[in-house]
Amino acid sequence: MAQEKFVYVFGGGTADGTQELKNLIGGKGANLAEMTNLGINVPPGYTITTNVCTLFYENNRNYPEGLVEQVNEAVAKMEEYMGQKFGDVDNPLLFSVRSGARISMPGMMDTVLNLGLNDQTIEGLIKQTKNERFAYDSYRRFVQMYGNVVLDMNGADFEHMIEEKKEERGVKFDNELDVAALKELVAQFKAHIKQEKGIKFPEKPEEQLWGSIGAVFGSWNNERAINYRNINEIPHHWGTAVNVQTMVYGNMGENSGTGVAFTRNPSTGENEYYGEYLKNAQGEDVVAGIRTPKPIAQLEEEMPEIYRELTAIFDKLERHYTDVQDVEFTIQEGELFMLQTRTGKRTAKAAVKIAVDLETEGLIDQKTALLRVEPQKLDELLHKRIDPDADLKALAKGLDASPGAATGKVIFDSDEAAEMGKEGEQVILVRIETSPEDIHGMAAAQGILTSRGGMTSHAAVVARGMGKPAVSGCEDIKVDYSREEFTAPDGTVVKKGDAITIDGGTGNIYLGEVPTIEPEMDENFEKLMEWADQIRAMQVRTNADTPEDAEAAVEFGAEGIGLCRTEHMFFDEERLPIVQKMILADNKEEREKALEKLLPMQKGDFKGIFKAMAERPVTIRLLDPPLHEFLPDHSELLVEITKMKAQGGANKEIAEKEELLKTIERLHEMNPMLGHRGCRLGVTYPEIYRMQATAIFEAACELKKEGLDVHPEVMIPLVSHIKEYTLMNEVVVDAAQDVIEKYGVTLDYTVGTMIELPRACLVADEIAREADFFSFGTNDLTQTTFGFSRDDAEGKFLAHYLEEEVFETNPFQVLDQTGVGQLVDIAVTKGRSTNPDLKIGICGEHGGEPRSVDFCHRTGLNYVSCSPFRVPIARLAAAQAQIENPRN
């Protein structure tokens, strides 16, 4: 049997790999191969496959047989291409070692540069480059990276030694350190390694190489990589490839440099080259944000020929990939090398504009354009921004790193931010700069503010990926971690816990909360949505409980209301006492008296919503939550009574409170989720549902008389048994007949049910005989199918489940197609078997989640319903679903 090919070489104008092998050789490796094949100048190198990573972990962190030989062969080829020798004292071949997973994971994986240097080969490098300072600077960087990345030492220790050295030499910047100082640093670094890790720094290049390869594979499973994959839902079993590439140098003097760029503006989508470069620098200097780089346009002035060559490559790559590219390049003594290309990450705004522009330019068709925008990302387009007309004084200004406005309490520590985020607090994470260790804090924060780093700094890239507002490189402010505060240019001190607002669209920072306006959708967005609407097979509705929400949703393209909850209306300050009276009623008469008072209020609610939706259908769910939700908190009341007693309070007052406590205890449920709620309330107190139905139909009839053709759809929640449906349907139809007769109008209404319990799915054929529509309540259906409640799972064990890959995704965010999906499928099939005209939708949170929308499409649903802000997401997702699996 021929041995598996573990190593793919590129260089000398050809490459073993191609774009199609991306899963095997990773995104970066595939693109390096592809660029090589396109005739672009790429430093030669080789890629160790992702399979090796998998085998490495499967085999207790051992490499597969044959790998060493294949790597040696590849190194030999590199030596041939470059006319250098790995470990040679005169003309040493040096490598970079980088990770490269299927999908780019920026900042997550460790990189080692200048590999191959030691006390001997340094001499060769000096000879080659005739630049002793550069050589020792490279050597210093290599030892530092090796200690930090391969040996897992604290990077701050090395930085600290550099700071000391600069002080000692009385200089301000790294590049002011002379050869002697750099030499001393190399020696100090090595000594530090010896002391900390108890091993000698490996001088042998082979040892350095295998150490670095091992570090890349090892870093696949470091905490921040796992975090990133969890947040981005990347399967943990994919593994990473390793890219070993011959070194080129951007720090070889003023005719050298390095940069990163996008072929179009990834923030706005404008068709303009976009990027930054630094002269006489290595790539990490740009990304790390230590020196603030120059905009790419300036390269045209500084190195016009290189600029022309570079932009020609941009155009070639964009045409080849028919999409915006994110590239890294290095200029080594006047020669341009491309180090990487990949599909450029972009803001939602940019994604939309680019997709529409590329279609206009004829590079892609409408369907492809639709597929180019990740529906989930539209979220950021739809968020509020700061009112441009507001008269505001900014506290400071940084870079507009990721669009959107965010307000929250200032927090300087990522752990703390994560903790507070979990508790529902709105925080802004403020850091000097962020690193992969801050991922969880960033994920939990409303927005991110850094005082250092550019548009491609870690903070900026990650925030854009997350769709979160971010301001980076705000050097105006001084961050003091130890005092947990930052100081603005005007001397204002902002302490931990103070509220600020950041505007990622302008880079401005404001003290406190400031007026914001709802997002407007631009013409590109409108065009894309129009294409989506033309293609999609499912309707998109919204979940809205108020006229305001309903209006917003219509703006976003909602075609009706899929879920209007009626209980929120009960919490209104004026109404709650009446609601409580209803609950505490001893008998039906008293209860009906309270309900009579609620009737005109509910009628008013429904009129407002019907009006907001004009003549679009509106599905109204009858009362669902357990009644004790409307009563005071048990523990608080208990404490109050105990205190009153201990302090000898008035007996009568205590007795009254105790009476109330007893009622709360009587209504107390062990498991309210599984208790006396939904249609069970309607079955035991039909008068409540009767009142609600009457309110709905009176509202509808009154509007009908005013000439508005409303279409109420009354939804009975939490049905598990046909008898429940039959009884409640009767109550609703009775109310409808009485009201319609009273008003003397014709009214087109339907009655249906929420399918949110496993049993309802299993007897859907029985229910469908009597129901006009089904609406899947996949939140509750997920809870009962899995047998855990969202509150308890997310607070207790779900995070652990996701980390440990027990679940690939959170089933409350992404519909569990394997389990819950089967029940949905059973219900659809059984329901349509007895009622072919049954209208079926979904109104759980999954209705706005793209993968779940795709499932709904394939399962034959008529519509999805989601929160107003998710309506555009659902529209696009539904279009993509139809493109991928057309149905009639």
Added chain:
Amino acid sequence: MAQEKFVYVFGGGTADGTQELKNLIGGKGANLAEMTNLGINVPPGYTITTNVCTLFYENNRNYPEGLVEQVNEAVAKMEEYMGQKFGDVDNPLLFSVRSGARISMPGMMDTVLNLGLNDQTIEGLIKQTKNERFAYDSYRRFVQMYGNVVLDMNGADFEHMIEEKKEERGVKFDNELDVAALKELVAQFKAHIKQEKGIKFPEKPEEQLWGSIGAVFGSWNNERAINYRNINEIPHHWGTAVNVQTMVYGNMGENSGTGVAFTRNPSTGENEYYGEYLKNAQGEDVVAGIRTPKPIAQLEEEMPEIYRELTAIFDKLERHYTDVQDVEFTIQEGELFMLQTRTGKRTAKAAVKIAVDLETEGLIDQKTALLRVEPQKLDELLHKRIDPDADLKALAKGLDASPGAATGKVIFDSDEAAEMGKEGEQVILVRIETSPEDIHGMAAAQGILTSRGGMTSHAAVVARGMGKPAVSGCEDIKVDYSREEFTAPDGTVVKKGDAITIDGGTGNIYLGEVPTIEPEMDENFEKLMEWADQIRAMQVRTNADTPEDAEAAVEFGAEGIGLCRTEHMFFDEERLPIVQKMILADNKEEREKALEKLLPMQKGDFKGIFKAMAERPVTIRLLDPPLHEFLPDHSELLVEITKMKAQGGANKEIAEKEELLKTIERLHEMNPMLGHRGCRLGVTYPEIYRMQATAIFEAACELKKEGLDVHPEVMIPLVSHIKEYTLMNEVVVDAAQDVIEKYGVTLDYTVGTMIELPRACLVADEIAREADFFSFGTNDLTQTTFGFSRDDAEGKFLAHYLEEEVFETNPFQVLDQTGVGQLVDIAVTKGRSTNPDLKIGICGEHGGEPRSVDFCHRTGLNYVSCSPFRVPIARLAAAQAQIENPRN
């Protein structure tokens, strides 16, 4: 189209109906027809079908067209048979009107006697009978019943008037009232009716007849009939028939009489005639328990010819029906009439003996004998009785109305008894006599004690039907409702709330709790169980957590343990502090330290259980409940802290308690049923499951070394996802390998899972690939499939659901085959599709419920598991299932 036949006539030696028409003409009507056809002397009559009842309710309480004509025709036939005329002044035909549903509902339906009497026809009756006193007594009874039953008036008012009349005349008994007094009573009764109901007593016989027919149909839906059907799970849509029969009189003097009897002893099953009669009385006098009747044997002396004729009929009926009959008869001036025969209700003990005896006598075969015993009824056979060796002094002695011993607090009011029963209190319902209004109190009580009434009194019949201990007719005691106490012969006053013990097997009453012994199963029981074991296809296991339970279950025939819960062991007083330490541990190390202490304790538990089960298989479920169940109650602690604070307690102590409170709050779950429990605990704290598995395998290996071939089956609870199973299976198998290696033995063990969540059923194919067995946890599966928890449903709305027939049965008692059953079926089919050898059982409470056992049989399960006392029930139910649906 021929009109539907609504009326079935019997009399003159032939009948329209037969036994086969029972569903249509009711049990009583069918048997009257059948007896007529057998040539037995039955007063002629006719039956109005149950269909009429259904049509009556469907048609808004109106009779179907044609009914009146058919009834008139039948009446004409009766007139022909009897040579009398309905409403005739000289020779009036009189009727009884009785209910008669498909299944006998003793005491539940209303009866009217002597119908046809009025101020004119009374003269004819006097002429006919030459007994003016009898005639007026009949008239008095008729008016009284009509007021009470048809016009729904308070029966006590009439009784009160009789009492007054007796006082007025200075007599003690009803039969001492003379004609004048009775005449006055009739007039008073009519005046009372006029006053109370505002209507004149109907003098027209036709009006009386239709009023009574309507009352029978109406009583089908009175509260006590509904209660009875709910308790006995009789469908509410069946309806009742009405039997109209010509009157015969047992109160026409000393050569008349009336009685009720069983063809064999319904309490012991002995082959002896059993019953009671009263001379010169009407049937209601026997049943109501107003006069204490004589045993049937005495009839042989008093009326030897009648006795011979009667017992010959007993034998004929028993041979005809091949079962014990419960008959009513009347002797009218020396002529014997049979008024009713029906299958005799019997105690479990009697049922078993009769079934075995009838088989021995060659009347039925073994299969029929097995089908003759209702499995559920075996329950009463298995209950404790009072230790016969205990030196006890009875407080009083009544009749041994229903076997078994019961202890509880004395309660005199049925509502209160029902209330306390709901709260889990053990009560003994004490009444002078019971009536259908007491059903709910009787159902909730542990036992029933009455001071009046015989072996066929309401209390006795109903208690036997319910399988509850009862002592009736305990005239030794004086019950005082108003003081809520009773006085024993020795002057002891027993007050409400005092504990007593009743022995339904002897009729003895004891003060307080007394020593009891477990039931022994007699040889008839053993024989029947042997037949069952030979026939059944499913194994029967038990749910047992202790060696004691396990031993009891083996006695009852358990073939293994299907569910051994491990958490009860954690609640042990000595262990709880260690368990709490484990829960409160900050880290894995501390937790493991606590677990190490628990290991030898758990090992000891398992050794005990393995030994008790000898070499039978034992399924042990790993820890299931949420951890906070092991911590103190939140509210109590909160009150304690609040008090301490208000009273200025020690700061340190308060702080400690607050720390504990915080932990409890951290572990608090909104819906513990849907929370961090089951294998979710194992996934987050694998060390807990590891400890338990180790304890199981060490126990098994040590016994193996001692020569006991144990078969542990480790069960992982609450799996919803294959990954959970895979991870936990690994933990168990790892522990097994380590332990087996350590002990150097071979051990036959299996690992499987409880299937108790809908999702587990849906992905059963995936799970079965890795699992050796499934065990359906139908308690939790029912909760999640319906989406309600048992605690909350039974406390809040389930009673209402059963009353209103939303559900036909309580799904926690009887498996919901329509919904939950589908999931079971899916899981069995999917599970066997990937693992044909998969062993499948059920260990929810349904495993001991006959209808559910039948379902399990049909679905192809390998075994059912239930509580020890239900094992015989399951054995018999499994045999019946196999008889009805044989499988290989």
